[in-house]
Amino acid sequence: MTTQNYGSKRVVTGAHYGLRDWLAQRVTAVLMALFTIALLVQLLFGAPMGYAKWQGIFSTQWMKLLTFVTIVALLYHVWVGIRDVLMDYVKHVGVKLALQVATIVWLVGCGGWAIQVLWRL
Amino acid sequence: MSDTIKQRPGPMRLVDATQYPLPPAAWVSILHRVSGIIMFMLLPFIIWLLDKSLESDVSYQFLADVFVGGIGAVPGWFFKLVVLALIWSYLHHFTAGLRHLWMDATHSVSKQFGRTSALVTLAVSLLLTAALGFKLFF
Numbered sequence: 519m520t521t522q523n524y525g526s527k528r529v530v531t532g533a534h535y536g537l538r539d540w541l542a543q544r545v546t547a548v549l550m551a552l553f554t555i556a557l558l559v560q561l562l563f564g565a566p567m568g569y570a571k572w573q574g575i576f577s578t579q580w581m582k583l584l585t586f587v588t589i590v591a592l593l594y595h596v597w598v599g600i601r602d603v604l605m606d607y608v609k610h611v612g613v614k615l616a617l618q619v620a621t622i623v624w625l626v627g628c629g630g631w632a633i634q635v636l637w638r639l
Numbered sequence: 640m641s642d643t644i645k646q647r648p649g650p651m652r653l654v655d656a657t658q659y660p661l662p663p664a665a666w667v668s669i670l671h672r673v674s675g676i677i678m679f680m681l682l683p684f685i686i687w688l689l690d691k692s693l694e695s696d697v698s699y700q701f702l703a704d705v706f707v708g709g710i711g712a713v714p715g716w717f718f719k720l721v722v723l724a725l726i727w728s729y730l731h732h733f734t735a736g737l738r739h740l741w742m743d744a745t746h747s748v749s750k751q752f753g754r755t756s757a758l759v760t761l762a763v764s765l766l767l768t769a770a771l772g773f774k775l776f777f
Contacts, residue, residue: 569699628682635690
């Protein structure tokens, strides 16, 4: 009896998260690009640059929400990217796991700080 | 069969890549990783900039002064240099990312397109970095 390993019987262990992360990497990238464009348009038009203008840009509710979504997208994007780099260059399983955990801690910490900065306004 | 396997030099390591003349697409790919890692490691610095620039008009001015006079033993030009590294990283990562999206959306995967778009990516990111770097330093 030969084991069928395609279609509905495909063994999905291993790198089955590939397509999901490939797609997530692109969706999060597009979100960050949209944020970049939204920020650039506001910076280039209107009043000359200064604290009042800069603070004004980030204090509107829609910009806060867009920035928040961008921060979350960035955290996931960086996680996928750094994990890919670690998978490629770090062969030792223990070291790799430690670095992956450190990456998550680092990212969650940075995310918390960024969101605090945003909602303090 | 077994002879063929024995002759194989094993998996290619990162250092092995440096022994070949790399095509432009390889440079774009390697620099995509390098720029991503730079931004990842400098995340706290980026959030610190966001924090100080938004906190109050006093902290905004403090930040503006840091880029001229520095903090303590760290001179202002060093902060500008770090920001220039971030500017390049962002522009390269952004442009190389657009190249990926374009290739995915239009299935432009020919060897020639890979080469041309890689050269365009390098040119666009370096020219914009030069322009913004000029604005930053002068």
